[in-house]
Amino acid sequence: GENVEQHPSTLSVQEGDSAVIKCTYSDSASNYFPWYKQELGKRPQLIIDIRSNVGEKKDQRIAVTLNKTAKHFSLHITETQPEDSAVYFCAAFSSGRGNTGKLIFGQGTTLQVKP
Amino acid sequence: NAGVTQTPKFQVLKTGQSMTLQCAQDMNHNSMYWYRQDPGMGLRLIYYSASEGTTDKGEVPNGYNVSRLNKREFSLRLESAAPSQTSVYFCASTGIWGGNTIYFGEGSWLTVV
Numbered sequence: 001g002e003n004v005e006q007h008p009s010t011l012s013v014q015e016g017d018s019a020v021i022k023c024t025y026s027d028s029a030s031n032y033f034p035w036y037k038q039e040l041g042k043r044p045q046l047i048i049d050i051r052s053n054v055g056e057k058k059d060q061r062i063a064v065t066l067n068k069t070a071k072h073f074s075l076h077i078t079e080t081q082p083e084d085s086a087v088y089f090c091a092a093f094s095s096g097r098g099n100t101g102k103l104i105f106g107q108g109t110t111l112q113v114k115p
Numbered sequence: 116n117a118g119v120t121q122t123p124k125f126q127v128l129k130t131g132q133s134m135t136l137q138c139a140q141d142m143n144h145n146s147m148y149w150y151r152q153d154p155g156m157g158l159r160l161i162y163y164s165a166s167e168g169t170t171d172k173g174e175v176p177n178g179y180n181v182s183r184l185n186k187r188e189f190s191l192r193l194e195s196a197a198p199s200q201t202s203v204y205f206c207a208s209t210g211i212w213g214g215n216t217i218y219f220g221e222g223s224w225l226t227v228v
Contacts, residue, residue, distance in 0.1 A: 043205060043219040089157060101165065102173060103217055107157040
């Protein structure tokens with residue numbers, strides 16, 4: 001079945017450094033790749049997404065890159081701040097037959113930004 | 116505009132009891148989803164409904180049933196709760212398949228003792 005692998009599971013950086021989280025997906029038909037941030041006790045919140053016809057997208061300190069050939073996509077956070085500390089999830093939208101589809105998540109990365 | 120609303124927020128069940136988690140969205144979305152989240156496991160898809168009248172199994176459907184009552188509502192039922200079903204459950208919805216933003220409810224914390 002469809003699968004999304006995410007690495008690393010935990011990441012600790014100093015404030016101001018960059019953080020990179022990587023994901024691979026198995027379904028070559030996947031065409032939508034969102035990233036979510038989840039704070040303790042709260043729902044996942046979308047922070048950035050990318051579609052399969054785009055290789056890179058940037059929004060202020062956050063960027064996402066996609067390599068469809070390698071079935072690999074990454075989240076880059078620059079100039080990290082303590083408030084970036086949270087669990088981050090990648091996901092891949094996997095198409096089904098007709099107008100069906102499902103969003104499969106990676107296992108999550110706990111990011112800690114040390115002041 | 117409330118977005119995605121799920122109830123109850125907290126529930127404690129005894130092993131073998133049944134219960135239904137309710138989810139409703141007011142965004143006129145076609146697709147709805149139920150996920151469970153366990154520590155270190157990320158979010159795993161239980162069931163989803165691509166459109167009114169259809170439901171499909173996700174990654175971990177065993178022990179659950181769903182009903183897409185109408186376009187707004189998608190319920191998740193535990194017929195005979197087990198301790199392994201202790202988890203946080205999230206309902207989500209999106210407008211059309213294939214790459215629209217997916218919105219999550221606030222979550223339901225379920226403990227089975």
